[in-house]
Amino acid sequence: MSHSQSSACLIHASRLPCTPRTLKHDVLTTTMLHCGSRIAKLFRSPVTPPFNFPRRLLIKFEFSSLFQAKGLNTSDEESDEFLPWLERKARTKISSMLWIGKSAYGRSLFASENIRTGDCILKVPYSVEITPDNLLPKIRAILSDKIGTVSKLAIILLVERKMGQSSGWAPYICCLPQHGEIHSTIFWSEYELNMICQSSVYQETVNQKAKIEKDFAAVVPALQQFPDLESITLQDFMCAYFSVTSRAWESTKGLSLIPFTDFMNHDGGSKSIVLFDDDKMFSEVIADRNYAPGEEVLINYGKFPNAMLLLDFGFTLPYNIHDQVQIQLSIPHDDNLREMKLELLQHLTPKIKDAVGFNCPDDTFIIKYEDTILLEPSKCMEKLKTIKHTHIRHS
Numbered sequence: 001m002s003h004s005q006s007s008a009c010l011i012h013a014s015r016l017p018c019t020p021r022t023l024k025h026d027v028l029t030t031t032m033l034h035c036g037s038r039i040a041k042l043f044r045s046p047v048t049p050p051f052n053f054p055r056r057l058l059i060k061f062e063f064s065s066l067f068q069a070k071g072l073n074t075s076d077e078e079s080d081e082f083l084p085w086l087e088r089k090a091r092t093k094i095s096s097m098l099w100i101g102k103s104a105y106g107r108s109l110f111a112s113e114n115i116r117t118g119d120c121i122l123k124v125p126y127s128v129e130i131t132p133d134n135l136l137p138k139i140r141a142i143l144s145d146k147i148g149t150v151s152k153l154a155i156i157l158l159v160e161r162k163m164g165q166s167s168g169w170a171p172y173i174c175c176l177p178q179h180g181e182i183h184s185t186i187f188w189s190e191y192e193l194n195m196i197c198q199s200s201v202y203q204e205t206v207n208q209k210a211k212i213e214k215d216f217a218a219v220v221p222a223l224q225q226f227p228d229l230e231s232i233t234l235q236d237f238m239c240a241y242f243s244v245t246s247r248a249w250e251s252t253k254g255l256s257l258i259p260f261t262d263f264m265n266h267d268g269g270s271k272s273i274v275l276f277d278d279d280k281m282f283s284e285v286i287a288d289r290n291y292a293p294g295e296e297v298l299i300n301y302g303k304f305p306n307a308m309l310l311l312d313f314g315f316t317l318p319y320n321i322h323d324q325v326q327i328q329l330s331i332p333h334d335d336n337l338r339e340m341k342l343e344l345l346q347h348l349t350p351k352i353k354d355a356v357g358f359n360c361p362d363d364t365f366i367i368k369y370e371d372t373i374l375l376e377p378s379k380c381m382e383k384l385k386t387i388k389h390t391h392i393r394h395s
């Protein structure tokens with residue numbers, strides 16, 4: 001890392017929130033509940049490229065933050081009708097503390113009354129969550145076994161959209177993002193993608209698009225059996241696929257779309273996550289702090305670096321403590337010192353296995369933003385010297 005880059009990290013560090021919030025009930029230790037994870041970390045392609053953020057990409061990330069603003073919390077008629085519709089469908093109360101409004105990042109949930117740390121702010125029964133089980137049996141019967149769960153959910157969304165107002169999910173389907181509203185790199189033009197061609201986001205985007213195209217090719221023969229579905233295009237499939245990667249949660253019961261909960265936007269500093277109660281068959285969210293009426297209520301999608309947020313969710317965070325860079329040294333296989341160099345890398349980056357993100361080859365190391373915040377240059381130099389001496393003695 002160059003001097004200018006490391007000082008930039010330190011400047012950012014001083015702006016990071018430093019007071020950890022605590023939950024009134026430690027929901028994570030409640031045995032009955034288990035937490036779901038956003039699927040981004042579960043659906044990585046096995047091929048892994050080097051992860052070098054060129055300066056211009058960093059500029060793009062910082063630039064995007066200029067558009068970040070506080071919640072707008074204006075309501076509209078469609079949104080006002082959404083929760084009563086879902087509660088009728090679920091035959092139970094889902095939330096009395098939240099309402100749907102518009103934020104700088106699209107729809108969002110806002111506090112309708114004072115919320116206290118530890119309050120359960122919403123409870124969505126499994127019966128109104130969309131899982132691959134919702135796939136029409138006649139479609140499932142002719143789908144290839146190779147079709148993954150993301151694609152299955154994408155097909156469900158496409159089928160329901162085709163049904164228009166006669167779909168039992170119509171109020172939800174019309175809230176999902178459409179082409180033109182999605183900023184994931186899978187929708188970037190070739191010109192835009194070329195600007196990030198040295199980063200792994202570029203390669204992951206290429207891989208992701210190839211996977212979607214392959215899945216679509218496998219799905220088309222099934223869709224062609226149904227006159228209403230044969231007009232579905234690759235672009236429609238890509239939009240539906242993105243709706244799933246950016247909105248679904250993975251839990252013990254598999255992948256699911258959770259209407260209403262998926263209107264919540266992400267805050268990397270939030271401790272609220274989606275919890276699943278398999279006995280009582282609902283998912284829920286517990287507030288990690290107090291909210292005043294009208295405040296936007298946020299949850300944490302997971303510890304994702306910006307590259308992954310961009311690919312799977314279509315946004316980046318200006319100060320993301322989970323951000324990281326992958327640097328590939330490209331140590332030639334015929335290099336006599338290759339093993340020693342790889343070992344050195346392991347010493348220098350012992351946390352490499354904890355890194356969330358794209359897989360990476362052996363000769364790659366990851367610098368995590370949070371590590372650079374904690375890094376004390378003198379300790380780092382000491383460590384380097386120790387490793388160097390150990391190797392000199394051994395060789």
Ligand SMILES: C[S@@+](CC[C@H](N)C(=O)[O-])C[C@H]1O[C@@H](n2cnc3c(N)ncnc32)[C@H](O)[C@@H]1O
Nearest residue numbers: 105106107246247262263264265266313314315
């Ligand atoms: C699960 S949905 C959240 C609801 C969404 N805002 C909507 O209009 O339906 C995830 C999407 O919300 C937006 N989003 C969520 N958190 C964001 C954030 N912190 N910054 C920018 N966009 C965000 C992104 O478009 C992302 O793909």
